[in-house]
Amino acid sequence: MTTSLSRDAAASDLAARLLEGDRLALSRLMSAVETGRDDARRQLRCLFHKTGRAHVVGVTGPPGSGKSTLTTRLALEYRAREKTVGIVAVDPTSPYSGGAILGDRVRMMELHSDPDVFVRSMATRGVMGGLARSTLDVVLLLDAFGKDVVLLETVGVGQDEVEIARAADTIMVVGVPNLGDDIQAIKAGILEIADVLVVNKADLLGADRLVADLRAMLQLGASPRGSWSPPIVRTVATEGVGVSELVDRLGEHRTYLESTGVWHARRVESARRQVRAIVEDRVQRRFERAAANEVWQARFEAIASRDDDPYSVADEVLKEVSSNG
Numbered sequence: 001m002t003t004s005l006s007r008d009a010a011a012s013d014l015a016a017r018l019l020e021g022d023r024l025a026l027s028r029l030m031s032a033v034e035t036g037r038d039d040a041r042r043q044l045r046c047l048f049h050k051t052g053r054a055h056v057v058g059v060t061g062p063p064g065s066g067k068s069t070l071t072t073r074l075a076l077e078y079r080a081r082e083k084t085v086g087i088v089a090v091d092p093t094s095p096y097s098g099g100a101i102l103g104d105r106v107r108m109m110e111l112h113s114d115p116d117v118f119v120r121s122m123a124t125r126g127v128m129g130g131l132a133r134s135t136l137d138v139v140l141l142l143d144a145f146g147k148d149v150v151l152l153e154t155v156g157v158g159q160d161e162v163e164i165a166r167a168a169d170t171i172m173v174v175g176v177p178n179l180g181d182d183i184q185a186i187k188a189g190i191l192e193i194a195d196v197l198v199v200n201k202a203d204l205l206g207a208d209r210l211v212a213d214l215r216a217m218l219q220l221g222a223s224p225r226g227s228w229s230p231p232i233v234r235t236v237a238t239e240g241v242g243v244s245e246l247v248d249r250l251g252e253h254r255t256y257l258e259s260t261g262v263w264h265a266r267r268v269e270s271a272r273r274q275v276r277a278i279v280e281d282r283v284q285r286r287f288e289r290a291a292a293n294e295v296w297q298a299r300f301e302a303i304a305s306r307d308d309d310p311y312s313v314a315d316e317v318l319k320e321v322s323s324n325g
Contacts, residue, residue, distance in 0.1 A: 015043040018145055019050060023118065026145050030120055033137045036285065044137055051143040052267075054086070055254050058168030059153040065174040066200045070237040071153045075111055077240075077247045078149050084116040086142030086150040090135060118142060136167050136274055169266065170253045172246075174198045175214075177206030191217065194230050195253050198246060202234035228256050286321040 014032075017025035032040035057074075059067050068089065075085045111117045120142075122135055135152070142150045152168055173194035191197075197218075199210050214232050231249045235242035257263035290296055296317070302308035 012043065012046075015047055018047070018141065021146070023115075026118065026141060027120075029141055030138050033141065034122065034134045036134070036281075040137075044140060047144040048140065051140050054139075054143040054147050054150045055170065055250075056139055056143075056150045056152060056168045057250055058171040059151060059174065060171065061174035061198075062176075062179060064179065065176045066237045067153050067174050070174060070198065070200055070235060070243075071151050072111060073235075073237050073240050073243045074151060074247065075117055077243050079114060079116065081247070083148040084146065085118075086139075086145070086147035087111070087117065087119045087153065088135060088138055088142070088150065089119065089121045089153045118145070118147065136277065139167060167270070169257060169263065170195045170250055172196045172198055172250070174200050175210060176201045177204050177210045195228065196246070196249050197230050197232045198235055199232060200235050200237055202242065203236050207234065227260070228253065228262075283321055287317060290317060290320055 014025045014029050018029055029040060029043060033044065059071050059074075061067055071087060071089070075087060078085050111119060120138060122138060139150050139152060171193050173191060173196075175198070177199070197214055199207055199214070201207070211232055211234065218230060218232075231252075233242055233246045233249055235246060237243070254263075257266065291300075296313075299308060299313050299316075303310050303313060
């Protein structure tokens, strides 16, 4: 009990320091969130009312499209406009440590000396949607910390990566020419969630064709993004070309969201998805604890030998997980 109380007090102190601008407190709370500590969840409840101001921009697209370089350039452009920036870079999960294979120490190095930029690398932890559940909480912490813009760069797993829609206000889909079938590489699943389309490496041959193909696809049917028509922006991230225009388009989309009421509607839907994700995460954690019990292991073996069925066992697991909440 003493350990639990002392941990709660420490977490409460971290939350207070975070609101005062303490970067170390922010980092420690992020670590607590990633490990799923109960005291971190309680602090998130307290901090939630301090959030909602940041513009959360999702950066997604196929591997090799230059998302990391473009994210770095975006951060530099926002800083030139005196905006504070948080970056959450979601990387593949290491099969050995469970952490991010690529770290923020080897990317975005030119941002580290700026105290108004905070970069955090996170692992997907095997989540097919490209986002670990705790990613949403890390974004929340950066919002509470006072960042004007939070850039959420995802791992780039292709069309399964639509989970970013529940985390971001504005979704930027990045493509590049010469990936084989360029449109096929970015269309199904993630093209539909795009608020802004970016053709990166636009100095390469094939860029004009990709832009033309994207425009043709946008003209097919009603836009799932309401009355907003996603602009197509050409960039060469390695040289910073087109980045200023891209920031302008992202700002225009935020203005559109706020002026039409779509901002609130999206956040209502985001809230629904986030609550569902929290429920799923807690049920999964309780299931894993219960499944380690020898009694349940025997039941699983009975299913394998066809002496029991998974449907009945699942009903019993749900009852136990609910009663132990």
